[in-house]
Each structure stands twice: as C-alpha cells, then as structure tokens.
Amino acid sequence: MALKMVVDNCPNVKYLVKVDDDTFVNTPNLKKFLDQYDQNYGNSSNLLCNTMEYSPALRDGRWKVSVEMFPEEYYPKYxxxxxxxxxxxxxxxxxxxxxxxxxKFLWVDDAFVSGVLAGKARINHTSIRKLSLNYVDITKFMEDFKEFGGRPFLVGRMNLNTEDLKKLWAFLKDHVPKTNILERLELHNL
Structure with a gap:
C-alpha cells in the first residue's frame, strides 16, 4: 500500500498525488495549485479529488461486491x-x-481507501471536478482555450492515448490560463 510506504519512508512530505497512467496531469498548474492551497488551507486533511457520491455497491458484473463483504446499498462518498x-x-x-x-476489507480499492477508511478516520473530501477536463474533447478544449482564454485545470480526462497526451502537453507549454486556480475549487468541509 502506497500510504504505508509514505508513512514509513516519507514522513515530511506534504502531499501524495495518486495518478493513473492514462491520465494527463498539468504539472505546472499542480505545483501552483498545491502552493496556493497550502498557503490558504495548509492544515486541511481533506482528500482532493473528483468525488463519487451515492454510488451503488454493485451485486453483479465486473465490480460485483457481495452483501457479506459490503452490506450497505451505497458506498460512502469516495x-x-x-x-x-x-x-x-x-x-x-x-x-x-x-x-x-x-x-472489514473491501476489494474495490477506491471505495475502500478513500471512502470507508477515510470515513472511519473522519477525513472529508473536497471536489476538484471543476479543475478536471473529464470527458472533454482535447481538440475542442484547445480551440476554446484560444478563443476564451482557457480555464485552469489540474488533470485531463482519463483513458487518453499517447498521441493525445503529447498533443495536450505541447499545447499547454505555450498556453497558460490567467485565472486563479483556487477560484475553481469547490470549498466544502475545509
């Protein structure tokens, strides 16, 4: 578990950023965001992520979880x-x-770690949905950026192919949004 590695070996870090390998991270904005967030909310223990609320515990299919493993109808916010x-x-x-x-262990790791365990630890969530380019066509984003001055974002949508990742990175090197990135944060429970 990455959290154990951080607790045991990196006790002085301020943040751990967990990212899937098919997800674009706007690293210059991430650095700027974390600096601003730390200055304004440095004592917060909230998880910063796209939150999932009222997600049902599926009883069949790929994400099947038995009633014995997780008896509730819905996962906690995760x-x-x-x-x-x-x-x-x-x-x-x-x-x-x-x-x-x-x-009790739950094999659906997102719901278990950032939902069940976070809930037991009384850790809240802050949504970064407005800082994500989920389900946005990359070409449309670049056209809109040129026309409207762009919007700051931390993370691009998941499931991007290598070509789209490279295209987006090349574009962002020359196009920096002027907006304060913290203004797009949904501030609840800080």
Whole structure:
C-alpha cells in the first residue's frame, strides 16, 4: 500500500498525488495549485479529488461486491481513483484505520481507501471536478482555450492515448490560463 510506504519512508512530505497512467496531469498548474492551497488551507486533511457520491455497491458484473463483504446499498462518498491528492494528515489517519483489525476489507480499492477508511478516520473530501477536463474533447478544449482564454485545470480526462497526451502537453507549454486556480475549487468541509 502506497500510504504505508509514505508513512514509513516519507514522513515530511506534504502531499501524495495518486495518478493513473492514462491520465494527463498539468504539472505546472499542480505545483501552483498545491502552493496556493497550502498557503490558504495548509492544515486541511481533506482528500482532493473528483468525488463519487451515492454510488451503488454493485451485486453483479465486473465490480460485483457481495452483501457479506459490503452490506450497505451505497458506498460512502469516495474519490474516483484516477487522480487523488492526499495531504499527509489524511495519509497517516487512513493508514492507521487500515491497520485496525475490526475494519472489514473491501476489494474495490477506491471505495475502500478513500471512502470507508477515510470515513472511519473522519477525513472529508473536497471536489476538484471543476479543475478536471473529464470527458472533454482535447481538440475542442484547445480551440476554446484560444478563443476564451482557457480555464485552469489540474488533470485531463482519463483513458487518453499517447498521441493525445503529447498533443495536450505541447499545447499547454505555450498556453497558460490567467485565472486563479483556487477560484475553481469547490470549498466544502475545509
């Protein structure tokens, strides 16, 4: 578990950014965002992510979970796992909960780690949905950026192919949005 590695080996880090390999991360904006976030909300232990609410525990198909494993109808609020920013306070608290022998394991890791364990650790979530380019066509984004001055974002949509990742990176090197990135953060429970 990455959280254990961070707790054991990197106790002085401020954040852990968990990203899937098919997801574009706007690293210059991420650095700027984390600096601004730290200045304004440095003591927050909230997970920063695209939140999933009222997601049903599926009883058949690929994501099947038995009633014995997870009896509730819906998962607790959790993070879509393709991009999550964990503050160190959250990492420590979630890891501690994972070591509790009374916590029942759930194989759906996003719901388990950022939902069940985070809930037991009393860690809240802050949505970064407005800082994500989910389901946006990359070409349309670039056209709109040129016309409207762009919108700041941290993470591009998932499932991008290598060509789209390269195209987006090349574009962003020359096109920097002028907006304050924190203005797009959905501030709840900070």
């Amino acid at each position: 993070c879509s796992g393709y991009f999550i920013i964990y503050p160190m306070a959250a990492i420590s608290a979630i890891y501690r909960e994972s070591q509790n022998e009374n916590v």
